[in-house]
Amino acid sequence: MTKKVRISTIFGIVLLGIVLFLMNLFVGSVTIPFNDILDVLLKESDDSKLITIILNYRMPQAVTAMLAGAGLAVSGLLMQTLFRNPLADPSMLGISSGASLGVGIVILLTGAISGTAVSSFGWWSTIGVSLAAFTGAVAVLFLILAFNSRTKNMATLIIIGLMIAYVASSITDILKFFSQKEDIHAFVIWGMGSFSAVGTSKLGILSVSVLIGLIASVFLSKNLNVLLLGEMYAENLGLNIKRNSLIIILISGYLTAIVTAYCGPIAFVGLAVPHITRFLFKSSDHRLLIPMTMLIGMNLTLFCNVIARMPGFDGNLPINAVTAFIGAPVVIAVILKGNKVVR
Amino acid sequence: MEILKLISLTIGYGDNTISSDINVSLNEGDMVALIGPNGAGKSTLFKTLFGNIKPISGKIYFNGMDLSEISHMERAKMLSVVLTTRPDDMFLKVFDVVAAGRYPYVGMFGKLSGNDERIIEESLDIIGIKELKNRLFNTLSDGERQKVMIAKALAQNTPIIFLDEPSAFLDYPSKIELFSILKTLAVEKKKTIIFSSHDLELLLRYTDNLWVMAKNKHFVAGKCHDLLEDDTIKNYFSINDVENDWLKK
Numbered sequence: 001m002t003k004k005v006r007i008s009t010i011f012g013i014v015l016l017g018i019v020l021f022l023m024n025l026f027v028g029s030v031t032i033p034f035n036d037i038l039d040v041l042l043k044e045s046d047d048s049k050l051i052t053i054i055l056n057y058r059m060p061q062a063v064t065a066m067l068a069g070a071g072l073a074v075s076g077l078l079m080q081t082l083f084r085n086p087l088a089d090p091s092m093l094g095i096s097s098g099a100s101l102g103v104g105i106v107i108l109l110t111g112a113i114s115g116t117a118v119s120s121f122g123w124w125s126t127i128g129v130s131l132a133a134f135t136g137a138v139a140v141l142f143l144i145l146a147f148n149s150r151t152k153n154m155a156t157l158i159i160i161g162l163m164i165a166y167v168a169s170s171i172t173d174i175l176k177f178f179s180q181k182e183d184i185h186a187f188v189i190w191g192m193g194s195f196s197a198v199g200t201s202k203l204g205i206l207s208v209s210v211l212i213g214l215i216a217s218v219f220l221s222k223n224l225n226v227l228l229l230g231e232m233y234a235e236n237l238g239l240n241i242k243r244n245s246l247i248i249i250l251i252s253g254y255l256t257a258i259v260t261a262y263c264g265p266i267a268f269v270g271l272a273v274p275h276i277t278r279f280l281f282k283s284s285d286h287r288l289l290i291p292m293t294m295l296i297g298m299n300l301t302l303f304c305n306v307i308a309r310m311p312g313f314d315g316n317l318p319i320n321a322v323t324a325f326i327g328a329p330v331v332i333a334v335i336l337k338g339n340k341v342v343r
Numbered sequence: 344m345e346i347l348k349l350i351s352l353t354i355g356y357g358d359n360t361i362s363s364d365i366n367v368s369l370n371e372g373d374m375v376a377l378i379g380p381n382g383a384g385k386s387t388l389f390k391t392l393f394g395n396i397k398p399i400s401g402k403i404y405f406n407g408m409d410l411s412e413i414s415h416m417e418r419a420k421m422l423s424v425v426l427t428t429r430p431d432d433m434f435l436k437v438f439d440v441v442a443a444g445r446y447p448y449v450g451m452f453g454k455l456s457g458n459d460e461r462i463i464e465e466s467l468d469i470i471g472i473k474e475l476k477n478r479l480f481n482t483l484s485d486g487e488r489q490k491v492m493i494a495k496a497l498a499q500n501t502p503i504i505f506l507d508e509p510s511a512f513l514d515y516p517s518k519i520e521l522f523s524i525l526k527t528l529a530v531e532k533k534k535t536i537i538f539s540s541h542d543l544e545l546l547l548r549y550t551d552n553l554w555v556m557a558k559n560k561h562f563v564a565g566k567c568h569d570l571l572e573d574d575t576i577k578n579y580f581s582i583n584d585v586e587n588d589w590l591k592k
Contacts, residue, residue, distance in 0.1 A: 084431075222453035225439075226446045229430045229495075236393050237446040237499065238419030284434040287452060 001282050009280065013295050020302035024062035025054055027309050057196075060203045064195040065301040067210040068263045069273075071255040073297025074217050076270025077277075077289060078252040081224045082245060083158055084231075086334050089270035090256035093157075093249075094140045094164035097172075099260040100191065102136020103129050104172040107187045108179040129190060129261070137257030140164055141249070148245060192318030193264035195305055206262050213255040214294060220248060221286035228284055266301075267320055268327020273297045275330055300326065344371045345407075346502050346535045347392075352401035354384065354391045360399060361387045365562040367554065369537070371502065374529040375564075376546045377539040379556035380580060385539045388556065389507050392537075393424050406502065419447035422503035423496035427511065429488055435480045437491050441466055444498030466497035469532075470524060486517035493524065497532075504528070506538035510545070518542060522549040543590070555579050 001009075025037050030053060039045035040054045076089040090096060106128045147160050176184055190197075198206055223244050226234045235241050259266065277293045278284065304322040307313075348368040355361040361384035369375060377385050390396045392403060394410060403410040405421040413421070423444065430440060444466070445459045455463070467473045470490045475483065480491060489509060496504045506525070510518045526549045528534045537554075540546050551567040557579040563570065570576050571590055 219451065222446070222449070222451060225453060226443050228432045228435055229440065229443050230426075230428050232395060232426055232428060233424070233430070233443070233495075235395060235415075236419060236422070236424045237443060238414075238416040239446070240415050278434060282434050284432045285439070 006281065006288075010292070010295075013292070013299060017295060017299050017302065020299055020306065021062055021066075023306050024065070024302055024309070025058045027306050027311070028053075028058060029309075029311060031311070056200050060198055060200050061195045061305065062302060063203060064198040064206065064263065065305040066298040067206055068195060068259045068266060069269055069297035069299070069301030070214055070294040071210045071259045071297075072266060072269040073273035073277075073293040073300070074214060074290060075252040075255040075259075077274040077286075077293045078217060078220065078224070078248050079270070080274050081227055081286070082248045082252075084227075085158065086275070087271065087331065088158065090252055091165070091265070091267065091270070093144055093161035093253070094168060095137050095144075095161075095253050095256050096260055096265045097165035097168035098140030099133040099137040099257060100265055101168040101172050102132035102134070102139070103190055104175050104187060105136075106132035107190070108172075108175040108183050131261070133261035134257050136168075137253065137260055140168065141253040141257070144253070145246060145249060148242075148249065190264045191320075193266040193320040193323075195263055195301070195319060197264075198262050202262065206258070209258045210255065213251055213258065216251050217255075217290055220251065221290055224248075224286040224290075225284075263319070265320075266323060268323040268331075269297060269300060272323075272327040272330035273300055275334055276300075345369070346371050346373075346405070347537075348402075348404040350402045350404070352391070352403060353399040354387050354396075355399050356387075356396065362556060362562050363399075365401070367562070367564040369503075369535050371535060372529050372533040373552060374525060374536045374550045375538075375552040375554055376550055377537060377554040377556065378541070378543060378546075379539075380558070383556040383558055385556055386507060389424070389505055389539070393422060393505060394418055416447050419499065419501075421501055422505060423499035423501045425489070425492045425496050425504070425506040425509055427507050429492070430480055433479070433481060437467075437472070437475045437478050437480055437483070438463065440480050440491050441494045441498050444495040444500075447499070462500065463498050466494040469497060469528075470494045485512045486514070486520070489513065489517075489521065490524070497528070502533075503535045503537070506536070508539050508541070510540050510542045518545055522546060525549065547590075 022037075025041075026032070026034060032050060032053065036045060036047070036050055037054060040051055045051060079088040079090055079093070080086060082088075143164060144157065144161060148157060151157060176187070223239055226237050226239055227244075229237070231241055256270070273293050273296050274289070277289055277296050280296070281288060281292060283289065301319075304319055304326070307322045308317040308319055310317075345368050349365050352365040353360060353363040354365070365388075377388065379385055387396070391398050394415075397411075405413070405418070408417070408421075410418065441463050442455060442459070445455060445463065446453070449455060449459060464473070467476055470493055472487065472490050472494060475487060475491065480488065483491065493506070493509075509525075510521055513521060522545065525536050525538065529536050547567055553565060553567050553570055555563045555570060555575060560579060563575055563579075565575070576582070576590065
């Protein structure tokens with residue numbers, strides 16, 4: 001890929017992102033003329049209802065989608081390079097399952113103990129869910145880290161991650177068995193994934209949290225590049241394998257935890273975007289891949305959100321139902337092409 | 344100049360001692376072949392020397408510096424390796440692989456300086472694979488990949504180069520080409536080269552320095568001629584008298 005083609009590709013992705021962002025403001029259950037949206041954006045509108053819909057509802061949702069897309073995509077890229085496994089993403093390490101278990105404990109167990117469904121607590125439940133997802137994800141993360149210090153073998157770690165995921169989801173299933181109907185419903189809704197739960201109040205904290213992780217990942221590009229040669233070569237080239245793995249796992253897990261807490265477990269974005277980026281740019285240079293997975297991740301989630309918000313779905317279509325349609329074909333293509341990122 | 348010195352080195356994994364009391368040293372420009380049957384501990388010795396596993400006891404000195412006291416980065420500037428495993432990334436170019444050799448020298452974001460670029464070009468040139476520069480690593484033949492990895496080791500600019508079974512999987516002409524390249528590096532670039540190999544007859548044409556290892560036997564270093572005369576090779580490889588006599592010629 002020549003430099004010229006590369007620059008125009010990047011330009012195209014950014015342009016597409018802007019279009020998708022505007023579509024996110026435009027598409028929804030209430031039809032708003034495009035000129036009115038521009039008026040709101042340029043602060044020339046005095047229709048308070050329109051301003052509320054766009055600035056307090058659609059805009060935060062679009063920004064949340066972008067943050068989630070960038071965060072999950074980078075997180076997936078880090079995992080795929082670290083584990084040299086094209087099908088690796090944070091959900092494989094059990095981090096997403098840990099988040100689900102945390103949420104399950106809050107939503108399902110409190111109902112079983114106190115006899116009141118947490119889902120009826122309204123605003124407090126959202127905060128509780130977020131904290132629980134984060135706690136669950138980080139707990140699994142530290143469990144993984146503990147194993148990571150005992151084994152140098154990445155395959156072992158992935159199997160441990162899968163086992164943790166099984167245990168976590170079976171605990172969640174047991175909790176469901178003892179729970180009330182309303183709570184199970186609330187839990188299932190969270191599990192479908194949505195960008196609408198964040199809203200203006202929590203958008204600031206989500207933005208800062210995700211940006212910290214994204215910026216940190218940029219500093220990993222040199223180490224990720226040398227990891228492509230294989231662990232032993234990387235070690236001989238002066239890379240401290242254990243410390244480097246720890247940092248990559250921490251950043252990747254942190255991004256997943258943050259996004260999962262606020263948006264639910266969103267599948268396939270972390271898996272598909274790195275592959276799309278690699279094939280689009282025909283490159284394995286992380287100095288290019290990291291910023292580009294962010295951009296393409298944003299585009300993908302913005303696109304999925306537009307689909308989920310199409311008139312007729314009334315914004316009720318779960319994001320996971322949409323991401324699977326894009327992610328699953330990518331996974332199949334990867335397997336059929338025998339695309340080994342690195343062995 | 345003495346570049347590598349092993350003092351009563353015992354290697355292995357935890358309680359499992361593979362080889363003990365290794366005492367040997369190498370000078371600048373030495374080319375030595377590490378030979379021994381499979382399972383003799385050749386790979387374990389390599390892994391210990393390049394710091395992948397810790398020695399059970401004893402000391403390793405590079406250029407007078409104790410291996411256990413130098414940082415990962417300092418070590419990366421002392422010795423480079425060519426392993427039996429290969430990078431297996433779809434979009435990794437030959438240039439990228441060789442450029443990775445500059446990792447210990449470049450800044451935080453891995454930007455190559457003009458000097459780095461020059462060293463990479465030079466390394467490709469010495470190995471004779473300049474025309475492969477923009478090819479995808481994965482599309483190369485085994486022999487070509489081997490050369491790229493040696494070019495990487497050269498770009499790393501270390502006084503010592505280790506090669507783990509570099510002649511395995513190569514056809515006969517490629518083996519000859521490989522050993523000539525190694526010989527050139529030792530003679531002209533004053534690199535200290537240690538490689539393991541099973542191609543005994545062939546490698547003896549290029550070096551007569553041998554390190555011999557076998558399971559439950561002592562590590563022996565010496566000249567090929569002496570090791571054949573005192574029947575070390577015969578005993579270590581459990582070969583018969585006919586073959587032994589043939590090798591002596």
